[in-house]
Amino acid sequence: MDTKSDNDVMNIPALGTPLLDVRGLHVAYGASEVLHGVDLQIGHGEIVVLMGRNGMGKTTLMKSLIGNLPIREGSIFLDGKQITYLPAYKRVEVGLAYVPQGRMIFPTMTVKENIETGLFVRREKSVPENLYDIFPVLREMGSRRGGNLSGGQQQQLAIARALATRPKVLLLDEPTEGIQPSIILEMAHTLKKIRDNSGLSIMVSEQVLSFALDIADRILVIEGGNIVHQTTKANVDVDLLTRFLSV
Numbered sequence: 599m600d601t602k603s604d605n606d607v608m609n610i611p612a613l614g615t616p617l618l619d620v621r622g623l624h625v626a627y628g629a630s631e632v633l634h635g636v637d638l639q640i641g642h643g644e645i646v647v648l649m650g651r652n653g654m655g656k657t658t659l660m661k662s663l664i665g666n667l668p669i670r671e672g673s674i675f676l677d678g679k680q681i682t683y684l685p686a687y688k689r690v691e692v693g694l695a696y697v698p699q700g701r702m703i704f705p706t707m708t709v710k711e712n713i714e715t716g717l718f719v720r721r722e723k724s725v726p727e728n729l730y731d732i733f734p735v736l737r738e739m740g741s742r743r744g745g746n747l748s749g750g751q752q753q754q755l756a757i758a759r760a761l762a763t764r765p766k767v768l769l770l771d772e773p774t775e776g777i778q779p780s781i782i783l784e785m786a787h788t789l790k791k792i793r794d795n796s797g798l799s800i801m802v803s804e805q806v807l808s809f810a811l812d813i814a815d816r817i818l819v820i821e822g823g824n825i826v827h828q829t830t831k832a833n834v835d836v837d838l839l840t841r842f843l844s845v
């Protein structure tokens with residue numbers, strides 16, 4: 599398949615100064631290089647969906663952006679500031695937030711305590727009411743243990759915890775995994791509403807095409823550790839994307 603045509607590149611409107619600017623990212627596990635020079639840019643208030651089959655490098659890219667995996671080569675700029683060598687907690691301070699695959703909420707802590715773990719970054723004392731307005735179920739369940747919530751509720755909790763750090767860019771790794779279709783639709787709606795209201799930029803890795811088409815301004819496809827295709831939502835070729843995603 600001709601994967602990286604000039605046409606793909608020309609379909610993409612100029613972003614202006616990107617909020618997140620990743621250049622030539624190489625990441626390896628020991629001797630095994632998994633990302634081979636990834637370039638990507640995310641604009642202010644833009645929702646970018648990173649698609650790719652299992653094992654193509656989505657999680658590795660997310661982890662290296664947040665600082666959970668060392669970078670072998672390349673650079674990452676957030677809002678014009680070089681963050682390539684910052685530890686994860688410093689990247690959160692400058693405005694990156696991350697919801698890992700599997701959500702990783704703290705199961706024995708209450709819902710409220712889970713969200714509160716995000717507050718220290720901005721030295722805030724109490725959970726902002728607008729988080730509960732976005733996710734009313736978390737207000738209702740504030741004193742329940744996180745581990746007792748459904749998958750969809752845990753995903754909302756993980757997103758609320760990330761938003762409590764007041765990020766500029768939210769990274770979400772496969773948020774629909776293990777979640778039922780009606781809740782996936784609701785999640786897409788909520789994320790778009792958050793972006794529309796706050797101007798947050800979002801990068802989400804995803805294999806569910808309907809969710810990607812619902813939420814994306816732009817879609818990138820990663821294959822074998824390279825970005826091999828990108829398209830705006832307006833120019834999307836669904837058949838081509840489907841071929842990229844089928845084994």
Ligand SMILES: Nc1ncnc2c1ncn2[C@@H]1O[C@H](COP(=O)(O)OP(=O)(O)OP(=O)(O)O)[C@@H](O)[C@H]1O
Nearest residue numbers: 627630632650651652653654655656657658659699
């Ligand atoms: N800790 C690790 N050590 C060695 N290799 C790893 C490690 N984690 C991932 N890999 C390899 O890196 C490649 C990319 O994996 P990654 O988890 O980033 O893919 P992915 O696109 O997120 O897949 P999935 O959708 O299954 O999560 C795969 O070949 C995987 O086997």
